[in-house]
Amino acid sequence: MDPVLDIQRLSIRYAGAPAPAVRDVSFTLGRERLGIVGESGSGKSTVGRAIMRLLDTAEITADRMQFEEVDLHNAPERQMLDVRGKRMSMILQDPKFSLNPIQRCGHQIAEAYRTHVKCSKSEARARAIAMLEQVHIRDPERVYDLYPHEVSGGMGQRVMIAMMLLTDPDLVIADEPTSALDVTVRLQVLRILDGLVRDKGIGLIMISHDLNLVRAFCDRVLIMYAGRVVEALDARDLDNAQHPYSRGLLAAQPRIGGTREPLPVLARQDSWLEPLEAQA
Amino acid sequence: MSMTRDIPAPAPRRRMPQSLIAARNIVAFLTRSPTSLFGLVVLALLILVALFAPLIATHDPYAQDLQATLQPPSGTHFFGTDELGRDIFSRLVHGSRITLTIISLVTVVVGPLGLFFGTVAGYFGGKVDTVLMRITDIFLSFPSLILSLAFVAALGPSLNNAIIAIALTAWPPIARLARAETLTFRQADYISAARLQGASAARIIWKSIVPMCLPSVTIRLTLNMATVILTAAGLGFLGLGAQPPLPEWGAMIATGRRYMIDSWWLVTFPGIAILCVSLAFNLLGDGLRDALDPKQMNKR
Amino acid sequence: MRLDRRRLNGIAEQGISIFVTLFGLLILTFVIGRIMPVDPVRAIVGEDATREVYETVYRQLGLDKPMWQQFLLYLRDVVTLDFGTSIRTGQPVLQDIARVLPATIELATFAILIGAGLGTPLGVIAAVNKDRWPDQLIRVISLMGHSMPIFWTGMIALLVFYANLGWVGGSGRMSQFYIGLVPERTNFLLIDSALAGEWEVFRSAINHIILPAALLGYSSSAYITRMTRSFMLDQLGQEYVTTARVKGLSRRQTVWRHAFGNIRVQLVTIVALAYGALLEGAVLIETVFAWPGFGQYLTSNLLIGDMNAVMTCVLIVGVIFIGLNILSDILYRVFDPRTR
Numbered sequence: 001m002d003p004v005l006d007i008q009r010l011s012i013r014y015a016g017a018p019a020p021a022v023r024d025v026s027f028t029l030g031r032e033r034l035g036i037v038g039e040s041g042s043g044k045s046t047v048g049r050a051i052m053r054l055l056d057t058a059e060i061t062a063d064r065m066q067f068e069e070v071d072l073h074n075a076p077e078r079q080m081l082d083v084r085g086k087r088m089s090m091i092l093q094d095p096k097f098s099l100n101p102i103q104r105c106g107h108q109i110a111e112a113y114r115t116h117v118k119c120s121k122s123e124a125r126a127r128a129i130a131m132l133e134q135v136h137i138r139d140p141e142r143v144y145d146l147y148p149h150e151v152s153g154g155m156g157q158r159v160m161i162a163m164m165l166l167t168d169p170d171l172v173i174a175d176e177p178t179s180a181l182d183v184t185v186r187l188q189v190l191r192i193l194d195g196l197v198r199d200k201g202i203g204l205i206m207i208s209h210d211l212n213l214v215r216a217f218c219d220r221v222l223i224m225y226a227g228r229v230v231e232a233l234d235a236r237d238l239d240n241a242q243h244p245y246s247r248g249l250l251a252a253q254p255r256i257g258g259t260r261e262p263l264p265v266l267a268r269q270d271s272w273l274e275p276l277e278a279q280a
Numbered sequence: 281m282s283m284t285r286d287i288p289a290p291a292p293r294r295r296m297p298q299s300l301i302a303a304r305n306i307v308a309f310l311t312r313s314p315t316s317l318f319g320l321v322v323l324a325l326l327i328l329v330a331l332f333a334p335l336i337a338t339h340d341p342y343a344q345d346l347q348a349t350l351q352p353p354s355g356t357h358f359f360g361t362d363e364l365g366r367d368i369f370s371r372l373v374h375g376s377r378i379t380l381t382i383i384s385l386v387t388v389v390v391g392p393l394g395l396f397f398g399t400v401a402g403y404f405g406g407k408v409d410t411v412l413m414r415i416t417d418i419f420l421s422f423p424s425l426i427l428s429l430a431f432v433a434a435l436g437p438s439l440n441n442a443i444i445a446i447a448l449t450a451w452p453p454i455a456r457l458a459r460a461e462t463l464t465f466r467q468a469d470y471i472s473a474a475r476l477q478g479a480s481a482a483r484i485i486w487k488s489i490v491p492m493c494l495p496s497v498t499i500r501l502t503l504n505m506a507t508v509i510l511t512a513a514g515l516g517f518l519g520l521g522a523q524p525p526l527p528e529w530g531a532m533i534a535t536g537r538r539y540m541i542d543s544w545w546l547v548t549f550p551g552i553a554i555l556c557v558s559l560a561f562n563l564l565g566d567g568l569r570d571a572l573d574p575k576q577m578n579k580r
Numbered sequence: 581m582r583l584d585r586r587r588l589n590g591i592a593e594q595g596i597s598i599f600v601t602l603f604g605l606l607i608l609t610f611v612i613g614r615i616m617p618v619d620p621v622r623a624i625v626g627e628d629a630t631r632e633v634y635e636t637v638y639r640q641l642g643l644d645k646p647m648w649q650q651f652l653l654y655l656r657d658v659v660t661l662d663f664g665t666s667i668r669t670g671q672p673v674l675q676d677i678a679r680v681l682p683a684t685i686e687l688a689t690f691a692i693l694i695g696a697g698l699g700t701p702l703g704v705i706a707a708v709n710k711d712r713w714p715d716q717l718i719r720v721i722s723l724m725g726h727s728m729p730i731f732w733t734g735m736i737a738l739l740v741f742y743a744n745l746g747w748v749g750g751s752g753r754m755s756q757f758y759i760g761l762v763p764e765r766t767n768f769l770l771i772d773s774a775l776a777g778e779w780e781v782f783r784s785a786i787n788h789i790i791l792p793a794a795l796l797g798y799s800s801s802a803y804i805t806r807m808t809r810s811f812m813l814d815q816l817g818q819e820y821v822t823t824a825r826v827k828g829l830s831r832r833q834t835v836w837r838h839a840f841g842n843i844r845v846q847l848v849t850i851v852a853l854a855y856g857a858l859l860e861g862a863v864l865i866e867t868v869f870a871w872p873g874f875g876q877y878l879t880s881n882l883l884i885g886d887m888n889a890v891m892t893c894v895l896i897v898g899v900i901f902i903g904l905n906i907l908s909d910i911l912y913r914v915f916d917p918r919t920r
Binding site for chain 1: 838
């Protein structure tokens with residue numbers, strides 16, 4: 001099967017920044033679930049936003065940035081308007097900030113649909129309510145008319161998921177979709193997202209700093225450090241990661257039943273900047 | 281004497297050059313933006329002209345020449361003459377002294393007054409805060425020109441009273457700002473540390489809080505100067521500020537108004553002078569805000 | 581329930597604060613009135629009144645009583661809306677003000693429409709193009725409006741657009757020719773002339789109001805532009821703006837449908853404050869344009885020391901300011917779903 005997304009040697013430098021935030025990142029994505037993990041500032045979110053073409057002022061270079069038949073690197077903004085939100089979308093981190101505070105939740109969901117499909121207001125409303133049901137919201141008619149500050153974080157994130165999956169995209173980028181949520185609702189929200197992604201056969205990029213989460217919900221994992229991909233491997237092989245940085249990350253994880261010794265901290269080395277093949 | 285020489289006094293010695301460096305950095309930052317540079321140049325010009333007014337002026341600003349009234353601009357009278365034959369250029373040059381006096385006096389009064397009320401209200405909080413802020417609110421509930429008008433009316437029209445009136449109306453926004461700034465620092469650990477060391481409230485306010493408020497207060501004062509100049513000119517125009525024959529720019533416009541249709545130069549040049557100086561302060565304040573605001577500096 | 585009580589408390593608190601501010605306002609006007617160098621008795625009885633007449637009036641005015649009693653008397657007068665008579669016009673001050681205020685409100689309203697209509701889009705454009713040339717240009721335009729001495733600009737504009745080009749009417753609210761033609765019902769000339777069906781008067785009034793209103797509007801647009809820009813910059817950095825773009829909305833739709841919607845509340849406050857500030861500009865521009873409004877009434881009374889009239893004017897401006905603040909507070913609550 002053709003890959004949904006093919007990225008080769010993507011580099012991104014923010015305007016005015018001395019060094020690029022992302023360097024030579026390459027990967028392909030089929031209808032699978034790919035996790036990108038790394039610490040804060042490793043460039044993982046920047047990659048997601050570059051794929052959505054949201055970085056207006058940054059300087060982006062790439063050998064190849066292909067989304068299905070769309071050349072993301074050179075597509076005019078007019079074409080991107082047709083791609084964004086319809087064929088690829090993005091779930092943002094915190095519903096407290098990512099939903100428009102003065103518009104009703106339902107209206108915001110329906111807007112996503114009406115932007116790409118010509119239809120009546122009532123049809124968009126029906127679609128939005130059906131979608132709210134799919135994200136397991138029990139009383140969708142009521143939630144439709146609520147303002148974002150009137151719903152909980154978990155429900156807000158489900159509203160976000162509904163909004164982003166309503167148009168049946170081929171690619172969804174989830175940028176830390178649960179790190180702003182209470183621990184108790186994280187799993188629930190992730191299961192909903194996971195179920196929809198599997199049912200609809202969507203390619204998913206899950207950006208996260210949580211190794212366990214990525215292990216549980218992804219097929220493959222990219223590990224990023226300082227703007228580079230240092231290692232790519234199958235999720236089930238995560239424990240056997242070779243790169244010293246990946247191993248350091250794994251070692252720094254607390255375990256139930258583990259020793260009570262202080263957890264090891266990362267002792268950074270310049271050689272980590274080299275990808276795995278170069279590591280002797 | 282020998283005692284003080286033995287003890288090294290690094291604090292003041294280190295601080296002086298540092299603040300100088302900071303000032304140099306700010307000026308360097310300002311000169312990079314053409315608009316702020318314009319502001320700086322106009323202000324420098326204003327100060328120079330005011331200092332050397334007698335040297336620059338081509339005529340005595342008060343000397344009447346009834347043979348040469350309402351002369352258009354020419355080689356002898358750069359900006360023409362007024363209805364009494366006085367040289368407008370020379371009057372403008374001497375008028376810059378009045379403008380500078382107003383600005384400096386208002387700053388000297390308003391800055392400390394606003395800082396005092398604001399920091400005291402913010403630091404002590406509670407009843408002190410409520411009372412002081414109520415007072416500022418009452419002053420703020422008038423547009424400043426109207427309140428100045430009322431004060432000048434009460435005190436009698438003159439330049440000094442105009443300055444007093446403007447100063448009385450210009451401090452509340454500064455106090456509000458200083459209070460808001462103080463509130464953000466009040467809970468800071470270094471303030472608590474100073475308190476635990478037994479520093480008095482006055483000392484904490486003076487040594488730790490006032491310096492932190494200075495940048496934003498400076499910006500605000502600079503921006504306010506534009507309003508002060510316009511208010512002073514407005515009072516002069518209404519006949520409530522500087523009285524004739526003083527060459528105050530607003531008053532010059534007021535007298536020139538009667539001859540405006542035939543002798544445009546009477547009102548045009550003083551107006552341009554007011555516009556330039558007030559614009560300079562606005563541009564400079566705008567630039568200072570960019571220079572002193574760390575949030576904007578770090579933006580990528 | 582608890583929310584309701586909190587809101588009630590909030591309203592009570594605000595009520596008290598308004599009351600205190602009003603009281604402070606009265607103290608301020610009272611004090612200013614007392615330190616006047618003008619002798620209020622002389623102003624009434626004239627220079628060559630006998631000592632007895634002088635004494636009588638002195639006592640009538642309550643000037644022999646202690647300060648606090650005088651203040652109570654002043655309070656009583658204010659509460660009963662008795663502001664005395666104007667020395668200059670010989671009419672009750674309140675009646676005078678009711679006559680001149682509509683002219684100013686008409687001017688200020690026209691001006692704020694221009695100011696907000698100009699300032700808001702300029703501010704949005706500046707924010708969207710931050711640090712690029714449209715932003716710089718708009719910055720200079722708006723700072724210019726903020727820096728011009730409006731009495732001077734008014735004179736120059738009269739010289740150019742009226743005397744030289746003849747595009748607009750000159751001083752006053754309408755041509756001399758039409759004065760007295762329209763029955764005064766509301767004292768809002770545009771409304772009165774429309775009610776009377778006198779469309780020529782209406783045209784003349786528009787012709788006269790356009791120039792001073794445009795100048796006032798420009799000067800207030802400076803403030804509105806700068807505030808709009810900074811509000812918009814705040815919003816454009818928010819995540820929900822990214823969400824909107826992710827949905828596939830164009831940049832223009834993102835800006836106007838989402839970001840702009842979120843600054844409406846703040847904008848209302850700003851426009852209300854700008855409206856109050858217009859009253860200040862009106863004092864000067866009315867003098868230049870011989871506009872028979874509140875500002876001209878105030879200044880002409882100031883110059884002859886008609887303190888009854890002056891202090892009442894100051895008091896009324898203060899009350900209008902407080903009123904605008906309350907109004908913007910209420911609008912804030914109505915517009916923002918989070919405060920409901």
